[in-house]
Amino acid sequence: MSYTRGFFAGTVTTLFAVGVYQxxxxxxSIQHQYDQQVSDDVKEQIKRRILKYGVPNRGEEAKVFxxxxxxxxxxxxxxxxxxxxxxxxHAQGNANRKYSKxxxxxxxxxxxxxxxxxxxxxxxxxxxxxxxxxxxHDQRAMDDTFYLSNIVPQDMDNNSGFWNRFEMYCxxxxxxxxxxxxxxxxxxLPTETDEKGQKLVVYPVIGKNEVAVPTHLYKIILVETNGTxxxxxxxxxxxxxxENKYSLTEFQVSLEExxxxxxVEFFPKLDGTRLQxxxxxxxxxxxxxxx
DNA sequence: CGGTGTAGTCAG
DNA sequence: CTGACTACACCG
Numbered sequence: 001m002s003y004t005r006g007f008f009a010g011t012v013t014t015l016f017a018v019g020v021y022q023x024x025x026x027x028x029s030i031q032h033q034y035d036q037q038v039s040d041d042v043k044e045q046i047k048r049r050i051l052k053y054g055v056p057n058r059g060e061e062a063k064v065f066x067x068x069x070x071x072x073x074x075x076x077x078x079x080x081x082x083x084x085x086x087x088x089x090h091a092q093g094n095a096n097r098k099y100s101k102x103x104x105x106x107x108x109x110x111x112x113x114x115x116x117x118x119x120x121x122x123x124x125x126x127x128x129x130x131x132x133x134x135x136x137h138d139q140r141a142m143d144d145t146f147y148l149s150n151i152v153p154q155d156m157d158n159n160s161g162f163w164n165r166f167e168m169y170c171x172x173x174x175x176x177x178x179x180x181x182x183x184x185x186x187x188x189l190p191t192e193t194d195e196k197g198q199k200l201v202v203y204p205v206i207g208k209n210e211v212a213v214p215t216h217l218y219k220i221i222l223v224e225t226n227g228t229x230x231x232x233x234x235x236x237x238x239x240x241x242x243e244n245k246y247s248l249t250e251f252q253v254s255l256e257e258x259x260x261x262x263x264v265e266f267f268p269k270l271d272g273t274r275l276q277x278x279x280x281x282x283x284x285x286x287x288x289x290x291x
Numbered sequence: 292c293g294g295t296g297t298a299g300t301c302a303g
Numbered sequence: 304c305t306g307a308c309t310a311c312a313c314c315g
Contacts, residue, residue, distance in 0.1 A: 097304095097305095097306095120307085121307095125305080125306055125307070126306080126307095127305085131305085132305085133304060133305085154306095156305090156306065156307080159305055159306065160305040160306055161305085163305080164304060164306090165304090165305095167304085167305085
């Protein structure tokens with residue numbers, strides 16, 4: 001709990017270094033130099049000898065759906081990141097969630113999959129990462145978002161409150177920008193400290209599949225005008241009720257921080273582009289009610 | 292009997 | 304919009 005307060009206060013002052021990538025240049029060790037001299041052929045031979053029966057695989061390769069793409073964490077049974085690229089047309093139409101239902105994703109081996117029983121009665125809601133409401137243009141696209149590969153255990157108040165308004169804000173951005181690319185996903189961050197001052201990562205797991213309950217959720221929003229990226233906003237939100245008094249900007253962080261915490265480089269082909277802060281070109285205010 | 296499916300209600 | 308929960312029909 002103390003981390004939450006620290007987070008609320010601390011993120012405001014977080015250095016905002018969007019679009020700037022720094023790669024620490026480690027001193028070249030002897031081993032490193034040797035490694036560089038080994039030809040790819042030799043490396044392949046070594047691999048074939050030591051990994052005779054194949055290279056171990058975490059199954060994080062991108063999985064493609066009608067209107068979203070995701071990478072899945074087979075250990076935590078929740079996504080790592082879920083990507084969308086939406087325009088205002090995507091959020092309009094007659095698709096209705098009453099025709100959709102939550103179900104396991106057959107692309108995920110059952111050994112690594114959550115099921116509805118894990119969530120029911122757990123005290124945690126099934127929270128979309130790619131939201132259903134971004135897919136009103138196509139019932140199948142909306143149905144796809146109900147696969148549990150796109151779902152994380154989310155605090156009920158957070159889901160229907162702050163996070164819901166956050167998602168509405170993302171749809172609102174499609175009225176101002178040609179397209180809006182969004183990465184959403186869960187995070188487990190250290191939230192506690194033991195008596196020795198050692199930081200701890202503590203998160204619940206639910207159901208027989210022990211689906212990980214993230215401590216936080218994140219969104220990365222990249223808006224485009226005339227086909228070129230113009231601004232970016234990154235946010236980390238605690239997975240707990242968020243009072244209305246908090247504004248979106250209080251949860252803003254740098255792209256660097258979010259990439260370091262998740263261990264993912266989100267835009268490997270977005271090189272050197274100077275991007276403005278989303279909240280400097282847009283209000284970043286959430287509306288109280290739907291609209 | 293337990294599991295599935297749907298429709299309606301309730302709440303943030 | 305975001306969800307859970309309940310009652311009831313159906314089925315093997």
